[in-house]
Amino acid sequence: MHRSRRTTWLTILAAATGAVAALATLPAFAAGSKAVPALGTARVGEPAFEFIGRDDQPDLNHAVFYGYVTHLAGVPDAALFSSASRSEATARITFRVDLLLDAHLVLQPLFVTTGTGTLTFYSRPTPAATFGNPGSFARGTAIATASARFRDIVNAQSESQGIEGSVGTVIQRTAGAFQLAGKRYQFGRAGLRMRVSAAGEGMRQTSPTVTRTIIASGDAVVIG
Secondary structure (H helix, E strand, C coil): CHHHHHHHHHHHHHHHHHHHHHHHCCCHHHHHHHHCCEECCCCCCCEEEEEEEEEEECCCCEEEEEEEEEEECCCCHHHHECCCCCCCCCECEEEEEEEEEEEEEEECCEEEEEEEEEEEEEECCCCCCECCEHHHHHCCEEEEEEEEEEEEEEEECCCCEEEEEEEEEEEEEEECEEEECCEEEEECCCCCEEEEEEEEEEEEECCCCCEEEEEEEEEEEECC
């Protein structure tokens, strides 16, 4: 009887020790993520974030959309900028997505383009982005990534100008912690699904080469 009890306790102790060892191998972020407030996780039907940006299309196969976040659910808008002057130069959270364009549809005056890519958000403790340098929006610390598909529609008003509208689906893949206004937050959450819509203006230049540029602003509404 004594031996049986000892065997039972040894079995329980071994199982407990194994469980502790397993927990120790988990990523540190997973263990602490519950304590970090998540921003941009609004209720279904409400905007997670708002943005303004620029889309450059150097050819028919590629585009890059870059800009900054102007509103993020969970914090005052002023916290997203380093000064009272709100622009790309003072934005604390920027983004960039390199898109592979897979379709061009024309039914004049409409020009429709679709594309997919990986959207990445960056935290900027010292903001310094400029639309004259697309690469400047991909600096700082990457705090979230998402797979994205966009459909862009330009209603041509002339050969060089048109009214633009865009819709898309964004599914967040990763979420990291970052500092904002002296506090530690998490940007969104993995698995968050959003519907993106934007409006703006499209421009086409033919010299020295044919290029297309879109300036747009919009939001991302949580759908699941």
